[in-house]
Amino acid sequence: MTPADLETVYEALAEKLDAVDAGKRELYLAKLALLLAHELADADRVRQLMAEAANNLAV
Amino acid sequence: MRPAGRADTDSLYFTYPHFDPPKDRSRLAEPAPVAIVGGGPVGMTAALALAREGIRSVLLDAKSTFNDGSRAICIARQSYHILDRLGAVEPFLKKSLGWTMGRSFYRGRQILEFEMPDSPREKFRPMYNLEQQYIEQFLWDAIEKEPLIDARWQSRVTAVGDIADAVRLSVEDPNGSYQMDCDWLLAADGARSTVRSLRSLRLKGANFEGRYVIADVQMDHDYPTIRRALFDPDCRRGGTILVHRQPDNIWRIDYQLRDGEDEAEAVREEIVRSSVAAVLAEIGYSGSWDLEWWSIYSANTLALDDYRDGRVFFIGDSAHIVPIFGVRGLNNGLADAHNIAWKLAWVMQGKAGSALLDSYTPERRGATLDVFLNASKSARFMTPPTPGWQLMRDAALNLALSHPFAGQLANPRQMTPYSYADSPVVLAEDPGFSGGPSPGAPMPEARVGDGFLTDLLGLGFSLIVFDAKLADSLAGLDLTPVVLQPGSEAAEVLSAAPSSAYLVRPDLHIAARWYDATPDAIRHGLGLATAGGFQ
Numbered sequence: 070m071t072p073a074d075l076e077t078v079y080e081a082l083a084e085k086l087d088a089v090d091a092g093k094r095e096l097y098l099a100k101l102a103l104l105l106a107h108e109l110a111d112a113d114r115v116r117q118l119m120a121e122a123a124n125n126l127a128v
Numbered sequence: 129m130r131p132a133g134r135a136d137t138d139s140l141y142f143t144y145p146h147f148d149p150p151k152d153r154s155r156l157a158e159p160a161p162v163a164i165v166g167g168g169p170v171g172m173t174a175a176l177a178l179a180r181e182g183i184r185s186v187l188l189d190a191k192s193t194f195n196d197g198s199r200a201i202c203i204a205r206q207s208y209h210i211l212d213r214l215g216a217v218e219p220f221l222k223k224s225l226g227w228t229m230g231r232s233f234y235r236g237r238q239i240l241e242f243e244m245p246d247s248p249r250e251k252f253r254p255m256y257n258l259e260q261q262y263i264e265q266f267l268w269d270a271i272e273k274e275p276l277i278d279a280r281w282q283s284r285v286t287a288v289g290d291i292a293d294a295v296r297l298s299v300e301d302p303n304g305s306y307q308m309d310c311d312w313l314l315a316a317d318g319a320r321s322t323v324r325s326l327r328s329l330r331l332k333g334a335n336f337e338g339r340y341v342i343a344d345v346q347m348d349h350d351y352p353t354i355r356r357a358l359f360d361p362d363c364r365r366g367g368t369i370l371v372h373r374q375p376d377n378i379w380r381i382d383y384q385l386r387d388g389e390d391e392a393e394a395v396r397e398e399i400v401r402s403s404v405a406a407v408l409a410e411i412g413y414s415g416s417w418d419l420e421w422w423s424i425y426s427a428n429t430l431a432l433d434d435y436r437d438g439r440v441f442f443i444g445d446s447a448h449i450v451p452i453f454g455v456r457g458l459n460n461g462l463a464d465a466h467n468i469a470w471k472l473a474w475v476m477q478g479k480a481g482s483a484l485l486d487s488y489t490p491e492r493r494g495a496t497l498d499v500f501l502n503a504s505k506s507a508r509f510m511t512p513p514t515p516g517w518q519l520m521r522d523a524a525l526n527l528a529l530s531h532p533f534a535g536q537l538a539n540p541r542q543m544t545p546y547s548y549a550d551s552p553v554v555l556a557e558d559p560g561f562s563g564g565p566s567p568g569a570p571m572p573e574a575r576v577g578d579g580f581l582t583d584l585l586g587l588g589f590s591l592i593v594f595d596a597k598l599a600d601s602l603a604g605l606d607l608t609p610v611v612l613q614p615g616s617e618a619a620e621v622l623s624a625a626p627s628s629a630y631l632v633r634p635d636l637h638i639a640a641r642w643y644d645a646t647p648d649a650i651r652h653g654l655g656l657a658t659a660g661g662f663q
Contacts, residue, residue: 099523107533 129422131397136196140346140420141376142261144193145268147281149301156299156306160186160278161476163297163310165285165323168195169260170444170461171316172267176214177469179276180587181634183476186310187277188299190284190322194268197421198259198344200458201374206545206570207459208252209582209636210466216270223262223375226253227353232538234359236410239528240535249617250573251580255455257353257374259344263458288313288326288440295439312472313440316465321446327437331430331449333500338427338511339385340452341394343404346377347417356411359525359538363406368510371411378420381407382452384511385424395424427451427507429500435489441468448496451503460499463546463635464492470634474658479588479606481659487553495546506540545570548637555631555653560643564623571636574618581618584610585632589654592630593645594619601647605654607631631657 070078089097106115130138137144150156162178164171167189175187203224211217232240244254271277280301287298294309315323324331351373358369370382381404385394393399400422408417431448435441444461468488474480512518528535548554549568557566565572574581584590586608593599599609612618614626622630622641629645630638631653640653655661 095519096523096526099519100527103520103523103527103534104531107531 129395129397130196131419137193139261140418141378142259142265144196144261145265147192149282149303150280153304153306156280157308159294159309159311160184161310162186162312162314162472163188163295163308164314164316165297166315166317166321166444166446167191167279167281168316168318168444169200169263169267169458170465171314172264172271173210173214173462174314174316174443174465174469175277175279176216176267176270176274177210177466178473179274180214181470181473181477182276183469183473184276185278186308187271187279188283188285188297189279189281190317192282194261194264197423198261198374198378198380199423200260200263200455201257201372201380202455202459203256203258203263204455204459204545205250205252205254207462208256209570210462212251212582213466213634213636214270216267219266219269220256220258220263223266224256224258225353225373225375226256227355227373228254229352230355230357230540232357232359232535233361234525234528234538236358236362237529239359239525240532240538242536242539249575249580249621251582252573257372259374259376259378260458262375285317285322285326288323290438311439311476314465314468315440315442315446316444316461317446319445319449321442323440324432324442324446327440329432329437329442331432333428333430333449338451338507339389339391339394339424340382340427341385341400341403341422341424342380342382342452343400343422344374344378344380344420345404345408345417346420347379347408347413348377348415349373349379349413351411357538357540358407358410360522361407361410363410364403369407369410371407383407391424395422425452427503427511429503431493431496431500435464435493436485441472441485441488443468443492447492448499450496450499451507456499456503460492460495463495466635467492474588474634474661478661479658480661484553484659484661487551487659491548491551494548494550498546509538553639553657553659554637555640555656558641558643561623561628561641564621564641565638567638567640569638571630571632571638572621574616574621576612576616576618581610581612581621582636585636586610588634589639589657590632591650592618592622592624592632594624594626594628598627598629598645598647598650602650605651607654633657 162185164187167187175185178185228244228246230242246254283299283301289296295313296309353373356371367384372380428449435447443464450456471484508517512521524534524537547569554568589607591607592610594614596611627644629642631640633639639657
C-alpha cells in the first residue's frame with residue numbers, strides 16, 4: 070500500500086467514524102476488524118496485529 | 129410448574145402412570161448384584177444395559193410416576209445408537225422428530241442456517257426431539273419386559289453404608305423399610321442426588337450468569353422441526369430465545385432472563401404467559417395456544433472430582449450438571465450408563481480385570497469437561513459476560529446481517545461426540561493410518577448391504593476386518609468378527625487397507641485399530657481394552 074493509499078483510508082475512516090452514531094463507533098470498529106481479519110485470512114497475522122495495536126495505548 | 133388448577137402430572141398430551149410400592153415384601157431384603165438408585169432415563173438405561181449383559185439389578189425410585197414436564201428434549205444420534213444396542217430404539221424412532229437444521233436470527237432477521245453432519249450412510253439423524261416423559265415411558269416399556277430388572281417405585285434410599293465387599297442400603301417405602309446389600313451401586317438420582325449427599329461428596333465447578341425459563345406450549349404452529357435461536361429480539365432486547373418443536377404440537381420456548389430480573393417473579397404464571405405471548409408474536413404466530421409446563425434453570429458447569437467412590441458409581445446428573453444449550457445433560461447421562469454397565473458386567477463375570485472400572489471416571493468425566501469447554505463458548509455467545517465479549521458478539525451478529533461468514537460465529541457446533549483417546553483402556557493410535565476414526569472415538573456408521581455397519585456388531589467386543597483369514601486365526605477369542613469387503617463404503621470411512629482391523633467395544637467406541645493387523649497385536653489390544661481380561 071502506498072503512502073497515498075494509506076492516507077486515503079485514513080481520511081475515509083475518520084469521516085466514517087464521524088458519520089456513524091457516536092454510540093455505535095465501537096461496534097463499527099469491531100465489525101470492521103472482523104471484516105478485515107476475514108479478508109486477510111491469516112489468523113496468526115491478525116493476532117499479531119491485534120497485539121501491536123494494543124501497544125502504547127496509555128501514552 | 130403448571131398453570132393454576134393443574135397438578136404436577138396433569139399434562140395436555142401425556143397420561144402419567146401411577147406406580148405402587150412393591151407388594152410382595154418377602155424378597156425385598158435379598159442381596160442384589162447391582163442396585164440402581166434413580167429410575168429416570170439414566171437409571172433405566174443402566175438397568176437395561178446391565179440386563180443386556182445378563183446382570184440382574186434392583187432399580188429404586190422415590191417417586192410414584194415419571195418426572196414431571198418435558199425437561200430434556202434433544203436426543204443425539206449417539207444416544208439413539210445406545211438405545212438401538214438395548215433393543216429399545218423403535219418406539220423412539222416412531223414418536224420423535226428428527227432434525228438436522230438450525231436457524232439463527234438477529235433482531236428479527238436470519239443470519240445463519242446450519243446443517244448438522246448427516247448423510248445416507250448414517251442410520252440415525254443427528255438429533256431427535258422428544259419430550260422426556262416419552263423417553264421414560266419407552267424405556268419403562270422395555271424394562272417391564274425384562275425379568276432381570278426388579279423395579280421398586282416409591283422406594284427412598286435413606287442410608288448407604290460400606291460393608292465387606294458390598295454396599296448396604298436402607299430403603300423406605302410407604303409399606304415399610306428394609307435393608308438390602310448390593311455388590312455395586314449406581315447412583316442415577318439426579319442433580320440433587322441423595323446418594324451423593326449420603327456419601328458426603330460435592331459437585332465442584334462454576335456458575336454462569338445466564339438464567340433461562342423453559343416453557344412448553346401446545347399450538348398448531350406451522351414450522352418445520354428446525355431449531356431457532358433469536359438473538360437480541362424485539363420482545364426481549366439483550367436476551368436470547370430458543371424455539372424447538374416437539375411431538376404432539378408441543379413447542380419449547382426457552383428464554384433468557386435479564387440481569388437483575390427476579391426469579392420468583394419470572395416463574396409466576398402471568399409473567400410466563402406474557403413472556404411466551406411476546407415470543408410467539410416475534411416468530412409470527414397469532415393463533416391460540418395452551419400453556420403446558422414451565423421451569424427455570426441456570427447455566428452451571430459442575431462435576432464430581434471422581435465419578436467412583438468405592439463400590440458406588442455416579443451416572444448422569446448426580447455426577448455432573450452441564451448447561452442446557454449443549455443438549456448434553458441427558459445424552460451424556462445415557463453414555464455414562466452405557467459405559468459403566470458393560471464394564472461392570474464384564475468385571476462381575478470375570479471377563480475383564482477390575483482395573484477396567486477405573487477407566488469410567490477418566491472417560492466419562494473427560495466427556496463432561498469437554499462439554500464444559502463447549503458450553504462456556506456457547507454461554508459466552510448467548511450471554512456475553514463482559515463488555516469485550518458483548519461488543520464482539522454484537523459485532524459478529526450485526527456483521528452477519530450482510531456477511532454470512534460472520535453468522536458462523538453463532539453456530540453452536542454442539543454435536544461432536546467425545547473421544548476416549550486418553551483412556552487407560554484405549555490403545556495408542558497406529559500412525560500407519562492416514563484418516564478414519566482414531567482409537568477412543570465412537571464407531572462411525574456406514575452402509576453395508578441393506579443395513580448398517582453397527583447392525584453387524586456383536587453384544588461384546590467386535591473385530592472389524594477385511595480379510596476372513598485374519599478373523600479365522602482369532603476364532604478362540606470371545607469377540608464377534610465382522611468381515612467387510614476391501615474398498616467398500618465401510619473400508620473408505622475407516623480408511624482401511626485389506627490388512628487393517630478395528631477393535632470395537634460393547635459401547636461402540638473404538639478400543640484399538642491396526643493398519644497392518646496381526647493376531648498377536650489384536651490379542652494384546654483386547655487384553656488392554658479389558659484390563660487383562662483376555663490374558
